Amino acid sequence: MGDEGGSRRGGITRDLQKLKQQAMAYYQENDVPRKLEELLNSTFYLQPADVYGHLANYFSKLAKPPSICKIVGKPILDGLGLPTLQVEISCIIQNFPKYICSVAIPTHFEIVENALPEVLDAEEAERDQAVNTAVQWINLSITEELWGLVPSNQAEVDHRLRIFFEHKVQEDKERKELERSQEEPVLAPPPVIPPPPPPPPSKKKGQKAGRRDTLLEKPVLPPEPPEPVLHGSMAIGAVSLAVAKASATLASTPLYLTLALLKHDQGIELLLEIQKQVNRAMETLQPPKPETKKGHNGGKRAQPPITGKVSHLGCLTINYDTVEQPLLLIQGICSNLGLELGVNVHLAINCAGHELMDYSKGKYEVMVGTQKSAAEMVELYVDLINKYPFIIALIDPFRKEDSEQWDSLYAALASRCYIIAGAASRSVSKLLEYRNISTLKFHGLIIKHTNQTTMSDLVEITHLLNGKKHLAVFGSTDSESSDDSLVDLAVGLGARFIKLGGLSRGERMTKYNRLLAIEEELVQSGAWGFSEEHNFSFFQEDATATMAEETLGPLDSIFPTEVVEESAKA
Incomplete structure (x- = not known):
């Protein structure tokens, strides 16, 4: 009994000693x-x-859950070496501040090729002021506005950001009114009424009809002034994105899933949408990889050489004599690689109509020395689609001022090709303000995350587009950074396509790599689906109906399961 009692006491002593050691280790x-x-x-x-x-x-x-304790705005350089904005988020985690993540947002400024030095200097000053004001907003005010909020509460974060921005807009309005009131009034001279024009010469009897160019054409409307952008507004969009990324980081989930949950509230619809969107995007990314190994002309001697340069968007600038030559070049390269255009690869043309207008002549200059009227441009696009049916989208075929030609082109091609508005569209804030997508006829819009656009705004605009049966296309701006969040935005919010630019330079390659990473995640999780062939037959009824309507009629759902069913019916 004594030995057993001693053994038991010895065991208890060892257990107590072990517990003391564990407690000491925990305390240390x-x-x-x-x-x-x-x-x-x-x-x-x-x-x-x-x-x-x-x-x-x-x-x-x-x-307690992590809460925001610090937001830092910093000026950084984008892919062109120009200033843009970076935002860093820190949170309180178990009573200690900890850095979570950072994001960069591109500026809204367009890059104009061969611009005059004075234009470049003025834009540089504007860009610097926009970025520096955004940094001040973040470091002096926005951190205090969002301090203590949980990053997962995106709705509350965006609400406070909207209120903050509205106050800044009001302050700017009051400042401008004060400046105007302090200016001395200048009496304008009375208007000079010009004399009436002389009557046209009367046509002599027997005179033959003149040439067609004597017929008066409609005057070309001047370009609309760009939407005013308040300096500092990019702070709103950047902080909203940073908070969303922080929420994803803290939850150890991809950013696209966090955003998708904001919109869908469940995962099944999200995965059905993702598998189609990423699959379609990857199809357009496959050809350039083998192309770069075989040479730009695909080894085909008959193709025109690529003698130009790479633009700031990563696109090859080539010399050509006809509009069809670049398409023939791509067609030859795909043929050499064993790819069939219209089956394996589809093309979208960024027409950039607003950049083609020669205002001195009132016509679009489609090539050097080749001008066409707006009506002639409709015929050009219809001919292109007739010859090359593998073109599935035309982006900004006209200026937004030429609404009559948008209507004509939509009526002619809506059942065969997507008509997409990019520069011809309003900003996200204006679209949400007026709740009217546009009076133009098109299938979808290119959405850009800039300035004061929040994550809640992006969810709302994609809901609005979905309700109108329009396509959402997420696109990068001219001044891009190496932040890859745009891809997660596009996938998470169910964008039909994503417009990133050429396969070159780090600021774009990071986004393409992110697409590949998302694809790998979906394959590993078993969520990767099938490839959808484009079938525009279901647009025909809508194209006819819209001629008598102010807004687009319903298109079939962009969800892949319903599209497959409709294709099977056709």
Whole structure:
């Protein structure tokens, strides 16, 4: 009995010793003695009950979710070496501040090729002011506005950002009114009424009809002034994106999934949408890889050489004598690679109609020395689609001022080709303000995340587009950074396509790599689906109906399962 009692006591002693060692290791690992000492030193004047209450509050905070404690705005350089905005997010996690993530947002400024030096200097000053103002907003005010919020509460974050921006807009309006009131009024001279024009010469009897160019053509409308952008507004969009990314990082989930949950609230519809969108995007990315190995002309001697340069968008600038030559070049390269255009690869043409207009002549200059009227441009696009049916989208075929030609082109091609508005569309904030997508006829819009656009705004605009049965296309701006969040935005919010630019330079390749990473995640999770062939037959009824309507009629759903069913019916 004695030996058994001693053995039992020895076992208890060893167990107690082991527990003491574990407790000591825990205290040392979490630095509990130092924390207790700091608390006791800071509360030496309190009663014991107060000290214990303070300790209870301190340790209770360990169980609280992470909250925003610091937001930092910094100017960085984008892919062109021009200033843009970066935002860093830090959160309180178990009573200690911790850096979470950073994002960069591109500026809204367009890059104009061969611009005059004075134009470049003025734009550089505007860009610097926009970025510096955004940095000030973030570091001086927005951090305080969002301090203590949980990053997963995106709706509240965006609400506060909207309120903050509205106050800034009002301040800017009051400042401009004050400046105008302080200016001395200048009496304008009375208007000079010009004399009436002389009557046209009467046509002599027997005179033959003149040439067609004597017929008066409609005057070309001047370009609409660009939407005013408040300096600093990019801080709103950047902070909203940074908070969304922080929420994803803290939850150890991809950003696209976090955004998708904001829109869909469940994963099944999300995965059905993702598998189609990423699959379609990857199809357009496959050809350039083998192409670069075989040479730009695909080894085909008859193709015109690529003698130009790479533009700021990563696109090859080539010499050509006809509009069809670039298409024939791509067609030859795909043929050499064993790819069939219209089956394996589809093309979208970024027409950039607003950049083609020669205002001195009132016509579009489609090539050097080749001008066409707006009506002639409709015929050109119809001929292209007739010859090359593998072209599935035309982006900005006209200026937004030429609404009559948008209507004509939509009526002619809506059942065969997507008509997409990019520069011809309003900004996201204007679209949401007026709740009217546009009076132009098109299938979809290119959405850009710039300035004051929040994550909630992007969810709302994609819901609006879906409700109108329009396609959402997420696109990068001219001044891109190496941040790849745009891809997660496009996938998570169910964009039909994504427009990133050429396969070159780091600011774009990071986004293409992100697409590949998302594809790999979907394959590993078993969510990767099938490839959808384009079938525009279901647009025909809508194209006819819209001729008598102010807005587009319903298109079939862009979800892949319903598109397959409709294709099977056709």
